[in-house]
Amino acid sequence: MSQVNIDLSHLADPTFFADNRLPAHSDHLWYASAAEAAAARSSYQVCLDGVWKLHYARNPSLAVDGFEDPSYDVSQWDDIAVPAHLQLHGYDKPQYANVQYPWDGHEDIDPGQVPTDYNPTASYVRTFTLPQALPAGERLVLRLEGAESAVVVWVNGAYVGYAEGSFTPSEFDLTAHVHAGANRLALRVYKWCSGSWMEDQDFFRFSGLFRSVYLRRLPATHLADLRVGVSLSEDLRTAEVTLRTRLEGPGSVRAVLDGVGELVAGDDGVARLTVADPHLWSGEDPYLYDLDIEVCDADGAVTEVVPQRVGIRRFGIEDGVLKINGQRIVFMGVNRHEFGEQGRVMTRERTELDLIALRRANVNAIRTSHYPNNSFLYELADEYGFYVIDEANLESHGSWDGVTRQGQDPEAVIPGNHPQWHDAVVDRVTDMYERDKNHPSIVMWSCGNESYGGDNIADMAALLHAKDSRPVHYEGITWDPRRPDTSDVVSQMYTPAAEIEAQLATRRDKPFILCEYAHTMGNSFGGADLYMDLAEREPLFQGGFIWDFADQAIRLTAPDGSAYWGYGGDSGESPHDGDFCGNGIFYADHSESPKIQEVRHLFQGLRTEVARESFTVTNRFLFTHSSAYDCVVTLEREGVPVASADVETDVAPGTSATYPLPLALPDGADGTAGEYAITVSFRLRQATAWAEAGEEIAWDQGVVTVEAPAGLPGPFAIAGNPGARPVLVRGRHNIGVHGESFQVLFSGLTGALTSYRYGRTQDGAGELLRAPVLPCFWHAPTANERGYGGPYEEGAWQLASRYPRLVEDHDWPAAVEEDGESVTVAFTYALAGLPGSTCEMRYRVLGDGTVEVTQTLDPTGEVPSLPELSAMIQVPGTMDRLTFYGEGPEETYVDRRGGGRLGVHSSEVVEQMAGYLNPQESGSHTGVRWARVTDRRGRGILVSAPEGGQIEFSALPWTPFEVEDAPHDFELPLTDRTVIRPALMRRGVAGDDSWGARPKKQHLLPTGRLVHRFSFKGVL
Structure with a gap:
């Protein structure tokens, strides 16, 4: 068929998807000599990537006619890079859509039909030069690796062919239409065709020549296609490698498997070779044989050299399960x-x-x-x-x-x-x-x-x-x-x-x-x-x-000139599916x-259970012994390295073995009591193609506590010596609690802890608070929470966090108590949107400036699922350094903490905000024993879990409400504060899906009355 004039009827015809397109074949490349093959530079191939001339039209009716003619002047056309998407170079608009077709609601069309008003049409022109006419028997082929979504090809004004199918190559024979010297190649690419109904993938909708374009010369004797086959014996001890070829033109094929021998052709034309004790290919050992293929013409002259990699492996369903080389695989x-x-x-x-x-x-x-x-x-x-x-x-x-x-x-x-x-x-x-x-x-x-x-x-x-x-x-x-x-x-x-x-x-x-x-x-x-x-x-x-x-x-540009990552709708397109991408x-x-x-931790091939005196290694690899890796056991006391030792292991695939711990725990005397982390780490013995020697490929931890002998101080306590009883000052509207190096102020008007000064407390210096301390039950909804309607179902907790009202049921707005070593002030809040529910914030101030906080949530009746239970403490933005002893270094949550390593981790506070496309809850850490938020001089605040306990901890430059209100990171407001949220618990982030799946029951906060305890203190 030779269809010269492609029109809308062809674009909208599902049966018309290729015209004069060459048959598909193996993706091998041919070279003129072994030297070319070794250098991976074929003289038979020319890449046409680079600058092309372009005319863009909104639809086919507006596209220029006759541009394929060599006499048509395109000098004033735009320049565009190939490969490229038109929509990322100023034409049309990028459009992100998931399920819905991108034209839905704009034009009423049936499956197979294409939009008529909006169907971006790009006309491309490029000139290439043939130094001389093609020798007799040789052919010239145009190869388009990817054209989205339909392409028409002309050369020197002659129609060559048409193709759909954006993601596989389309090849066209140009031989009859080219000549020595300059040749004009003209392509027209349509964004939508009938095939677009079959390309409704969850992605951005683009168009154009988005993969490379090649000219390939085919010798008179050419290997058009090859098929390598591998058959392994049941015991995997021998393999038969076969080669099927399709040769165009008179000649022969010779193939040698490097290090093994030559494949011998049988009467059926299939070349075969038996390989004894083959080196098997697998994901753990991706060994590839080199199959060197020579193509000779009828006179025996080599016309092509074709290198082909061969992996000898068996994969299939055996004994009812998927197996690779006889072993059950887990993807x-x-x-x-x-x-x-x-x-x-x-x-x-x-x-x-x-x-x-x-x-x-x-x-x-x-x-x-x-x-x-x-x-x-x-x-x-x-x-x-x-x-x-x-x-x-x-x-x-x-x-x-x-x-x-x-x-x-x-x-x-x-x-x-x-x-x-x-x-x-x-x-x-x-x-x-x-x-x-x-x-x-x-x-x-x-x-x-x-x-x-x-x-x-x-x-x-x-x-x-x-x-x-x-x-x-x-x-x-x-x-x-x-x-x-x-x-x-x-x-x-x-x-x-x-x-x-x-x-x-x-x-x-x-x-x-x-x-x-x-x-x-x-x-x-x-x-x-x-x-x-x-x-x-x-x-x-x-x-x-x-x-x-x-x-x-x-990548888009914000109003302030900064770059940001854009998602659906950010380019003004509609319909779209927002940040679902x-x-x-x-x-x-x-x-x-x-x-x-x-x-990384979930998929690691070696799992270790660490006990006080031993560790047990389970090898989940299929073919690799644990002896292939260095095993290093380290001992840390509350984040400080104590000792390290190497252990030789040899755990066979699919088995487990136990080894004695090579390091002795201290006896707790001489200040050695405390919490110890024992980490078993497996590391590459030798460099690989993907990592240097020493790269960690698996690790696990065990945590043990060493008690002090009777009569000696107990494990390290972050709060320190409480000191003398602080001074209580009862004002008309404020309660002050003072010590030698600190001042705490509780406001009866605000109904909260409003001031905490530490160190230089005169003339307002040393102030660590930028806002009243208040209870918090909310975080910026995650994508998964938005997906199941969490903000709608649970929005009362946001109201409760933003608008608590003081319950004044005392002589002074807060309850005030004294004992021999402390002053306690307590506020009780009624929670907006949750009738009858209350939260008490009880502050016990010690003589050294430590403030012990007890937060008690008392819900009444049926209340929504609780996102978190925390306190919000806002400190100056100059305190932008975070160091914590807990699970990290990256954020962890109750249902995503396996990869968090217990240790002391440090970062800048702004780095705790993850770069999710739509800002949301991020930066929390589980298993936190203590955390310091300080300025560059080390001045700031220390937050601690109760002795022997753990909390969750977050420090960000923004409140949860500011994060929630920002659709993109550039829309987060300028901030002069760091927002600290020590929490009893944050709900798990979930992730089975993002349109209804909720956290598992074991990852939710308990219902009923909850008590959250932590302490804070200034540091200098």
Whole structure:
């Protein structure tokens, strides 16, 4: 077919998705010589990335006609980089949408049809030069790695072809239309086509040439396609490597597996080689053989050299579970959108850094959500050892969410059973398979994402089953079970661990994975340990893939000129889905978010239980002994290193072993009593491709208390000597409590502790408070809390925090008591929005300036779930340094504290505000024994838990209300204070999903009367 004039009827025809496009093939590259191959610089390929000429139009009717003609003057057109998204270079608008189609509500169109008024159309022009005419038999091919979402190709004014399918290459033969000298290449890219109905992924909607563009020269004898096969014996002691080739032109192929020998072709044309004692590829040891392929013409001259990496491994369903080289696997994976600071324009270098970061976070698997990635992702996954689910470019979520929400007719879903969509979806899965089939890192194929079910998707699976032995994945059969043969595994999204266990109690026909779980939107990833615990005790549950790798956000400019990360709606687009794109365990710039601390610990391959005299190591690796790592045991007393020792361990995979503790605990005499942390750390003995020698890959802690002998002082107490009884001054409106180096003032008018001076107390100097101390029950809602409607359900606690009213039931507004060593002042508050509920703040002032706080919440009747119980203490903003003894260094919460290490940690207060796209509760720490907030000279305040106890602690430059009111970080107000919130407890952050999942019961604050105790004191 030669369709010269592409018009709206073609764009809106699901059966018209390719014209004159060459068949898909393996992603190998060919070189003219071995020297070229060694240098990875092929003279057969020219990259056309760089500056192109561009004309942009809002829709096809406004696009220029005849621009493909070489005589058409484009000198005054704009310049644009290729690859790039138009929307990140001043054209159109970036639009973030999740389920809803981006044109929804603007134009009333049926599936397959395209918007007519708004369909951004880009015309590209680039000139390339051929030094001489192509030799006889040679061909020139244009390769577009990614064009979103439909592209028309001309060269020298002649129509060449058309293609859809944004995320797999499109190739066109230019041979008949090129000549020696300058040649004009003209492309027209449409944002929307019928295929856009199948590209409704949860991401920013862009368009243009967003992956690289190449010219490739094909010799007269050319290796058009190759397929490497590997078959392992049952005992894994021998392997057969096969090579199937498709040769264009007369000639022959010779292939040698480096270090083993030459593959010998049989009568069936398949070359074979037996490998004895093969070095197996796995995620723990991603060993790759070099397969060197030579292509010779009929005269025996070498025309091409093709290097191919080969991983010898076996993956499949054995004994009812997924196994790699005979061992049951647990996916500790992430979903990864191909998205960075330039949108979906990615480089190999950036991708490699991503994979290094994931390896260092102990991630072992990647799902390419929800489309095939650049080829270099799979090459790097082969090298770094990731198990990959390769997913076809199919998602039609917006066409079927009404089936589950509103009971709409499932027959309206696309692609469903509709014949007009069949060939297009099969073409998409074919393109993925043919390009990526030789990568050992790919262990499963996926038919796409969230497109319901039906015969068309079942035919995609059938094609993969016919071509390949790897299992096929498709989550949609959970929603549409009519064709269970579509998926070899049970795959679900965001199912709580308890529900998975309940399902597996009765259904045991297939392995169970979560293709998406632990929706890490904002401050999230709480309770994820429940999934990994289930994977250890239930063989059929084989892990899952966190949603997702990194925040999808684009860099925008704030009114003050500063840069910030923008999300849905920030570019003036509509419809949009707000900050729902901020789901990453990494930030938008791919730096680590605080959640990585928990991911790294949860996914570590070695687990250790530490006791007072021994430690037990459990090896969760499949093939690696613990002896591959240095084991270092350290002893710290309240954050101060005491001793360290090395231990030789040799725990086989899947087993446990106990070793005596190599360090002796002190006897408590001579001031050695106190709390001790014993840390067992495993570190790389040698450098790897992803980390230096000495990098920690696993750790665990045990905490023990050493008591002092009878008659000696007890463990270290932060409060110190209480000193002489302070002086009580009863004023008309204020109560003052004074000591040698401090003054405390309680206001009867304000009804609170309003002043605390320490050190130089004359003339107002030494003041540590910027606002009255008040109870706090609220934090800036997290994304998960917003998702289940927490602010609506629990908003009374915000009112209670902002508008408490003093209950004056004493002669003076507060109760005042004295004893031999202290003065106690207590205020009782009625809580706005919670009739009958009260909170008492009781302050016991000691002679050294220590203020012991007892906060008692007394709720009445049915009250909403409590976000937190804390006190809010605001100190000068110059006190911007935080040092604490507790679990860190990153933020921890009751359901996300496994990765927090007990120790002394320091940072600037502003660094405690995590960089979530929408500011929210962050920066809290569990297990805090004490915390100091000071200025640069060390002057400030010390907050302590009761002796032998723990609190949660937060210090930020803003109040919870200021954080809640800021949609972006640049909208946080200028501040001259540090806001300290010592808490009895903060509710867990949750994270099974972000649209209804709540914290588990064990991660909620208890109901009923609650008592919170802590103390504070000035420090100099």
